[in-house]
Amino acid sequence: MIIRFILAALLASLLSSWGGVAFAGEVRLAVASNFIEPVNALARRFQDETGxxxxxxxxxxxxxxxxxxxxAPFDVFLAANEREPQRLEQDGLAAPGSRFTYALGRLALWCREADGPETAKRCLNINTTRLAIANPRLAPxxxxxxxxxxxxxxxxxxxxxxxxxxxxxxTYQMVWSGNVPVGFVALSQVLGQDELMGAYWPVPPQLHAPIAQQAVLLSRAKGDAAAEAFMAFLQGPDADAVIRGFGYDRAGGE
Structure with a gap:
């Protein structure tokens, strides 16, 4: 009788645990390379808050x-531009009305031989031997x-x-490894790095078109609780603080 009671209690405990897991879902993100560090921080906070x-x-x-x-079985696309999310929306592969700008990207010129922003800026000149940039056909x-x-x-x-x-x-790896002495990287990749080799120059935004990074919920995930919760989280104050902390601006300068 005692054994039967213990088994019943264990079974109830297991069912309770499984019931809790059933309410937690999974969201699969396709994320532009420049945003890997911020999205990892966002993912940890989102998981802690929602399960x-x-x-x-x-x-x-x-x-x-x-x-x-x-x-590819992704639920949410975090691009580094506006064009691809717009195209997905036009082609019926993204949920209508879900697209929004989650970050405004910043560019930096990183020079391994510089000791400050001004010397980093001077690394870019007609005598520059090699310069690393991301493939403009693929990367905004x-x-x-x-x-x-x-x-x-x-x-x-x-x-x-x-x-x-x-x-x-x-591109970051090329400069980090020393294979290329100078390169254009995302500001978020070098911001706040105490042990960064050399120095970087934050490129003035007026020298290039705005890097408006847009997110979109993919059609296959419409109605998915986890995916829609992440989209809502990405527009909220907790995400805002994380994204700004990595050197990005937010749309509207809010």
Whole structure:
């Protein structure tokens, strides 16, 4: 009798535990490479607050877009631009009305031989031997870097010395490893790094088109509690504090 009671209690406990898990869901994010550190911080906070599990996949915006159009099982797309989320919406692959700007990106010029912002800025000149940028065909930060070179009248002079990474993370790795001495990276990648080799120059936003990074709920996840909860969380005050802490602005300058 006692054994039967103990078994019944254990079974009730297990069912209670399983019942709690049943209410927690999973949200799969496709995230532009520049946003990997902020999204990891956001995911931890979201998981703590809601119990929903977050799975993050990263890459260039162009490659992630191609994966989504080919049926990759993502729920939310955090791009580094506006174009791809708009295209998904137009093609019926994103939930109507879900698209919004979650961050305004900032570009930085990182120079391993510099000792401050002004010397980092001077690393970009007609004598620069090699310059790393993200592939402008795939990565919006690469497009912005090209616009900066054009604005500074350096595009033609440096054309043969540009080394392209597939995405902004690869570009960062090129400079970090010392394979390339100077490179355009996301400000969030170098901001606040005490042990950063060299120094960086925060590129004035007026030298390139705004890097409006948009999020969209994919059609396959419409009605999914975890995915919709993450979209709401991303627009809230907790996410705002995290995103600003990594050097991004928010739409409207709020």
């Amino acid at each position: 929903h599990h977050v799975v993050v996949s990263t890459g260039s915006t162009g490659k992630l877009y191609a994966q989504i159009t080919n049926g 930060y690469g497009q912005a870097a090209r616009q900066v070179l054009a604005a500074l009248s350096l595009q033609d002079a440096l054309q043969g010395r540009i080394v392209s990474g597939e995405n902004i993370s690869q």
